[in-house]
Amino acid sequence: MTLPTARSDPFGPPDGLAALRPLSRLAYPDGHLGWLAGGHAVVRVVLSDPRFSSRTELKHPPVPMGQGELGADLVRPGMFVHMDPPGHTRYRGLLTGQFTLRRMRRLEPRIQQLVEAQLDAMKREGPPADLVTAFALPLSSLVICELLGVPYADRERFQQASAVVMGNGSTGEEVMRAYASLYACVGELVAARHTEPADDLVSGLLATDELTDEELINVSLLLLIAGHETTANMVALGAYRLLVDPGQMTKLHGDPAAAVEELLRYLSVVHIGPVRVALEDIELEGEIIRAGESVAVSLPAANHDPGRFENPDRLHFGRHASGHLAFGHGVHQCLGQQLARIELRLAYTALFRRFPGLRLAVPPQEVMMRTDMLVYGVHRLPVAW
Template sequence: MSDLTLPMTRQRPFDPPDEAAELRQRASMHRLTYADGHVGWLVTGYAEARAVLAHPGFSNLAEKMHPPIPSRLDLVEERSRRGVPRGFFLRTDPPEHTRYRKLLTGQFTVRRMKALEPRIHEITNSCLDDMEAAGGPADLVEAFALPIPSLVICELLGVPYEDRGQFQEDSKLLVNLETKADDVIAALGRVTAYLHGLIQRKRKEPADDLLSGLIEGGELDDEELTGVGFLLLVAGHETTANMLGLGTYALLTNPDQLAAMRDDPSVVDNGVEELLRYLSIIHLGPFRVATEDVEIAGNLIKEGEMVGVHVPVANRDPSRFPDGDRLDLARPTGGHLAFGHGIHQCLGQQLARAEMRIAYPALLRRLPGLRLAVTPEEVPMRSDMTIYGVHRLPVTW
């Protein structure tokens, strides 16, 4: 099926695109035409997605990848010419990826994230205090979903929170599928320059934060430190912010599930996993390129061919998640692919879990009358972004 292309548009706010769901019903893997004309693959089955993401015969290197959609065609040459700082390890392979990952794994352990929980509670309660004081209606994204992870990652990295305005705007440009190449490169340049300057200041005046710790470790040069900081800063607030916004929207439209999250502490941990599975906000990729001929589920992926994994559809594969189109906070959800799989699985997943486990129940308990301030159809969705969610979530209480 070489006429299959990306992106695919969601017809309903929480469900994968109908086209992708129908593809999964027919088969678990499909031929896909990328924006530059390259014919590769799209994976819609759960088992096949895990197999691709775990297989050592696939590379994550950006310069070998074909752009998945037309709006990214003009970025290929610019990125290859200007690139991103070394240390931006999201697009690296072993042994380079292994080196960066090893340096950072100890910063994001379950134990360390547990130690952060009191501060996350403080930040969450402060946001709720401000919401109550201002009164409704409010945009939950601006008042709650964005500031919590943004402040947490700023404190963890050692980035002054008062500087957030520019890098939050630049983050939006970087994940917007419609941003022109020149604007993407300009945003990359601004964030890179800011972080490079911050690292210079921390060399002179180190503090008790992750970037200072990496500087003192002495294993990374300034460009690498800038790349690591860039990735953690952008990923650390874009992803969780959108899960908090979209997850709250999903709960508000599923009152029985909202009540369970609000009233039953035993539901919270598993409920967060179910929201991650059900919503799957990484809705374009991940993408890999075969470095050798690889056979997956009887399909031969030839060396050099691109493979895209459709996470929202794979996370609803009925062979792994029966009745997966239904939100059920009590569902056993172990093994979902919302954080990826294999060696590139999300480094900050324990931090994201901690933020969501605290934020959702706190919001729903503090504001028991929380409801949409507009009709569900009026909520603006982030269909134009690489990370799905809501642009705004007008609520009152």
């Protein structure tokens, strides 16, 4: 079995994925025979058991990718998501101090300002608008640039390069060029912060005196790409889901925080991977995963597991969606999850408060989905009001 990617429901998991729970054999594009983990409990084990490695050089990608030539860059110092403890632990410890809930809450008024300013600009331009380019992408860029200290003037350069790096259809040469552009952009920021510190994450990490410039650049690159792509696609895809079911709007405004958790679970935009590799023979669900075999984790399958969530294929804002795995699990769980929650809550509530008559400007079947990207969402979302 190869990894299912086709969807009859643009908001639900890929067709056929449910039948592969909790653990199934998976044929990888490069000929490797590994596994797919889709049960909620199994996914938690794979993502938390130290016998499963995150090291890039050991993994086999579950879909064809143009990132093969990028392998050497992904194991450079600072690329901690591709490391195992104890190397990973050092970087994670330094960053945890920069992502405290208190610091994220301090950013909330500024994020609110950015949301309102972006909606002001969209309103001035008038309908119709593409909600991706008019709101979701620039807002996500503004927030992550605010956190790291990246000049917003560099946003277009960053957006274009990160889209190439994250695209399944990108060639190896395209990925390398885009990655070099991102590296140069962040390198310029780090150099500037040596002489002009500011109240941002890059300056905070420099002040620890624990990282080389190369490490700091690579750490920042990871945060830029991860924070930008995932949140932007959640904003747009969540808005699309609400627009085709306007009855959910009242429930959204009634408890925005709970609605965000349910949207995170229901949509699960990180729809391909992560991947782990068994470091030794491991028995799981009555199967033996041999040392060296890759295990692709399906977060959509886990978040729609009926063994964990009742009636999981229904979007239900009254549900207690805690325990979902949209941010992963274990030592690699998303560092920026509290920032993402704040951004999503403010974005959804302000969007539908400011534009109560917001509607799709095209039939739903004409909205193009991002099935060709590592992060799921919409390529464009034409709206009117």
